[in-house]
Amino acid sequence: MPRPTAIRMTNEPPPAGTALFLIGMKVTKPWHLRAWLSVFIAMPRMLRYLQAHPEAGMLSARLCASPDASFSVVSYWRSATDLQRFAADPDAPHLPAWRWFTKIYADRDKVGIWHETYVIGDHEAISSGMPPYGLTAAVGARPIEPGTRTAAGRLRQSTHPRPPTADTQEPG
Incomplete structure (x- = not known):
């Protein structure tokens, strides 16, 4: 596990x-x-798979619990595109779990699920x-x-162009 740092840090610019x-x-x-237990157990199984298969594209993840009986993953x-490819891969654990969930829990009154996807643009981070x-x-x-001491400074730096990735380049 990484050790705490004594200095304030910000993130490297993420690739586009x-x-x-x-x-x-x-x-x-x-x-x-x-x-709900079967739904709860499915997520750690997927995270273990993704950690064992870095080629799938997940960079990092953290499981979080809330006192209101909700659980979430920040990844x-x-x-x-990598995320969507993983979700649709019949050999990865997500698609079979999703099919099972939609078949078994049509009424959705015992456990609810949600997700959101954001492509990172302007951002700031500090720790x-x-x-x-x-x-x-x-x-x-x-x-x-000096240029990243404030949230405004970090946001300004996040708007600088980042190198494109294969997912953001126009087809040639």
């Missing part, structure tokens, strides 16, 4: 097309353990006294410099 994927579940009827991907986390864990950390 880097995606943030948020996904979660909310237990709405906790007494229906069999209904960073090389691209939204201090902790290991790289979030975007800094996904794309790398660098020390705060």
